[in-house]
Amino acid sequence: MKKTLFDKVWDAHVVETIPNGPQILYIDKHLIHEVTSPQAFGELEQRGIPLSRPNKTVATADHNVPTLDQHLTIKDALSRKQVEMLTTNCEKHGVTLYGLGHKYQGIVHVMAPELGITQPGMTMVCGDSHTSTHGAFGAIAFGIGTSQVAQVFASQCLLLNKPKKMRITVNGKLNKNVLPKDVILYIIAQLGTNSGTGHFVEYAGDVFEKMSMEGRMTVCNMSIEMGARGGMIAPDKTTFEYVQGKEFAPKGDEWNRKLAYWKTLPTDEGATFDTEYHFDASDILPMITYGTNPGMGIKINEKIPTINDASFEKALSYMGLEKGQSLVNHPINYVFIGSCTNSRIEDFRLAASHIQGKQKAKNVTALIVPGSQLVAKQIKEEGLQDIFEAAGFQIRQSGCSACLGMNEDKIPAGEYCVSTSNRNFEGRQGQGARTLLASPLVAALTAVEGKVVDVTELELT
Amino acid sequence: MEKFKTLISRAVPLPIENVDTDQIIPARFLKATSKVGFGQNLFRDWRFDKEGNIKEDFILNNGNYVGKILVAGENFGCGSSREHAAWALEDYGFKVIISSYFADIFKGNALNNGLLPIQISKEKLSQLLAYLEKNPTAELHVDLENQVLKLEAINLNESFDIDAYKKMCLINGYDDIDFLISKKETIEAFETQNQ
C-alpha cells in the first residue's frame, strides 16, 4: 500500500492496536518544561511509580522565566517555585535539564532542533501545543496535556486514535518580502482556525522544498493555529545538512544507517490524503493579523473585512479596530521579535539587516528575545547585538517572554504590539494587550517607523 | 477520576466562537504546581476587570444562569494545550461541555479529567443556545451509556459520538495510565525489537 510520510512514521511506532479502540503509540522523545510538568510528576508520586525512561526525556525552563538577570534568584515567588520544582523533579528522576544559566537553555522548540535532539522519523511530544514545530524535520511531533505527560512518564507511550491526513501544497515562486511566516499566516487565514481539527498536515510543494529549516519550523510551528495536531515536511538534503554534526545527532555508522532510513520516509507517489488543499505561491503577500485569533489575518495592504457576526465584532472591539479599516500606518508602541515561531538566528539576521544604521522610533519599545542561549551567543558573535543595541532595541535573555506574558514581559492594556509570535488571543501578551502577528521583517520595520509598514512593494536590499 | 453515567442539569449558554484556552484560564494563573483551585480563575478576564470588579454583563456573573453544563460556540478550547483549562472548568463545577466543534487537545484533556465534551451540529447548537438564553431554567439530560442528549422543550434528542474506549473509561472512572502500565511487557518487547 502507498503510504504518506505520516503513515510511515506513525505505523513504525504502533506498539499495539486495541480492538475497536485506540492504538498504543511509542514516543521516542519527551520534552518537558516547568509549567505543564509539575502535576504530572505529582501523578507519579501519588501512584508511587518511577519515570520509566529518563534517558528519553529532556527538560528546559522557558515559559515562566525572567529575561533579565537570569543569574539572580527569580523575583516572582510562584515562578521561582515552579522553576525550582522542575529542578528538583529532574534531579529526583534522573532527567537531563537545561535550566536557567545552562548553555543549552532555551524555548523547548528552539533548543531541541538546534541540539540535534529532533530528528526525522521520530515521535516527539511535549506538554505544549507548538510541539508541531519539530515536524519540520519529518518527525511526528505534537502537543499533549498534563495527563498525557504523566502517561509518557509512566510508560513512554500514549493511547491515541490515528489522526486523519491532510496535505497542503504550495507551488510557485514567492513574491518579494514574503517570508515563511507570511506563508503560514496566509494558509490559516484562508482555511480558518479549525480547518485542521483531527488532522496531521503535510506541507508539500516547491515553496517548502526551497525553504530553510528555520522557515520550515516557522510553518510547522503554527499548524496548531488551524487546529491541526501537527505539521510535517518531508526530510530532504536541507534537513540532513542541518542535523548532521549537531550535538546529539547520530554519528559515524549510526548516521549512515539513520540517513538511509530517513531517505525512505517521504510520501509515496500516489498515496492518498483525507483532505487536500492547493495554493499558488504568487497569491501570497506579506500578512498581518487584526483580530483575536490567528485566522483573522489579511494581506498587509488589504482592509479589515466587513463581517456581521457577534464573535467577529467582539474581536474588533477588543482590538479597538473597525471594519474596513487599513492597518498600514497604524501607530504601534511595542514590537516583540521572539517566540518559538521566529526567534532563530535566521530571524534575527533578517531583522538586523533591515535595522542596521537606523534607529527605532521614539515611541516604540522594541524587544529582541533570542529563542535560546545558543541563539543569543550567535547574535553576539555575528555582531547583530551591536546593530540592535545601536538602534535602541532591548536584547533580552532567552525564554518565551512576551509571547505569553507569564513573566514580567507584558504588553500594557490597550497597547498595540506587532509580534512575531503565534497567538493574538485576548490578553495573550498581557491583560488588555492588542497583538498584531507578522513576520520579523514587518516587525523590524514597524519598530523603526513606529507604525505598521506596508512592505509589499518595498525594495529592500 | 469520578465515574460518569448520566447527568440532568441546567446549562449556561456561551454563544462565543473560538473560545481559546487562554480565555478559559489566562497564562498568569499557570504558575501553580498542583491541580486544585483553578475554578476561581476560570474565564478570569471575562468575569472580572483589571481591578477585580465583577463584569455584570458576563453570563457566569448572571445568577439566572447556572448548572453543570456549558454550551459554547464552535471550536471550543482551541489554542494552548494547557490542561489547566479542563481543570478550571471541572473545578468550577462543569461536568459537560457542548459545542459544535472541539479543538483536539482540549477534547483529550477534558476526557482525561472526567469532563464530557459533546459535539452536536451547528444548527442544533444555535437552536440550543437561543433557547437557553431565553429559558435559563431548562434542564438538559445527558445519558452517556446510550450516548444521547435531550431537551424535550425543543424536541432535542441527539445521539452523540464518543470513542468506545474513552466511554468505558468515563463510565468506570478509569484512566489511561492504569491501562498503559498494564501493557509494560508489550511495550518493552516493542522497544527491544526497534532499538
Ligand code: SF4
Ligand atoms: S514561545 Fe510562546 S508559543 Fe512558543 S512555547 Fe513559548 S509560550 Fe508557547
